[in-house]
Amino acid sequence: MTEEQIFEKVREIAADQLEVDQDDIKLTSNIKDDLDADSLDFFEIMNELEDAFDIKLESDEDVVTIDDVVKYVKKQLDNK
């Protein structure tokens, strides 16, 4: 799976959870500061991604931007 395809899914899940327009979610978006997500929003996004990709994602991984999420998902998919 390409990073572009992963980004599409991350964007869809994050937009739904954070109730923002998908177009407002960019790779450079800071999840906390730009998208106004708190820790429980972050939990929910990571949980949905785990189910969507059938992978395990740790909460304490250094993830700040949407691009960090995409790269982390890619890493876990490659390690499957």
Place this chain on the structure above:
Amino acid sequence: MKKVKINQIASYVPAYTVSNDDLSQIMDTSDEWISTRTGIRERRISLNENTSVLCTKVAQQLIAKAQIPVDEIGLIIVATMSPDACTPSTAALVQGQIKAPNAIAFDISAACSGFIYGMEIAQKMMRMSDFKYAIVIGGEVLSKEVDWTDRTSAVLFGDGAAGALLEANNDVEAFTGTDLKTFGNLGDRLVAGETNPIGEFPPAQFTTFHPFKMDGRAVYKFATTEVPNSIERVCDQNHVSLNEVDYFILHQANIRIIKSIAKKLNQPLTKFPNNMERYGNTSAASVPLLLAEMRENGELHAGQTIILSGFGGGLTIGSQIIKL
């Protein structure tokens, strides 16, 4: 086969109230942080009344409201994760206090699902015995199990008790269906009151009691995934559609969990009443505490279909369809 109905519901909470602002005086937190992440604004804390005292006050109210002779009570179950002692059971202490000579009494440990597990045990025992009445109470003094220096868990919990008086009868059936499930492989995600073996003999010290520890994300995921699954299962198995349900009365752990569950079930949030704002997470007490409040406010009527759902330590889950 005989039928079982809910005759009365009652609750009791200790008077002492601790607000989020009060907590911010003793730990690094704030009302804004707690309320946006949990929906909790204040909780009751029991300073001197132990769990059996709260539960006894509930039992006394149930008996007074129903005006029944205590010797017709055949069963008392207390669901609690914060009993007065390992033995005697909290239920036995209640039985002694209300002087119900014909009631057998025991506790069950199913944490925040405990009231639903207790209701299921009671209603099934009533059908196979000659008990006229049974009392099921969820009661907790969680404040004695909380690490009051741990801001990640201390802000969540509160004390209280509530319960139901069940009556065996020939006319009205309340229990339409129940789904219980236990996930013991996830037990270490939420632990309270853990004790350890002595390690050496003679032991160097008394065994110690460990306060709450919780993997917040794991429990959040469990609740938001497994509660919708459980509710859908119990509805499917009993041919009840989600749209027929008047209220989903869920364990009051966190408003964000309840919002997520409502969204996953595609049901309006107005069907998910809540009161954690004033009581916090009272574990086994939370579902009957909300039920008692709704009945007091005139929100529950004969003919309604409600679903009770508890979830928490064990990890356990329980969903029950009740026809009022």
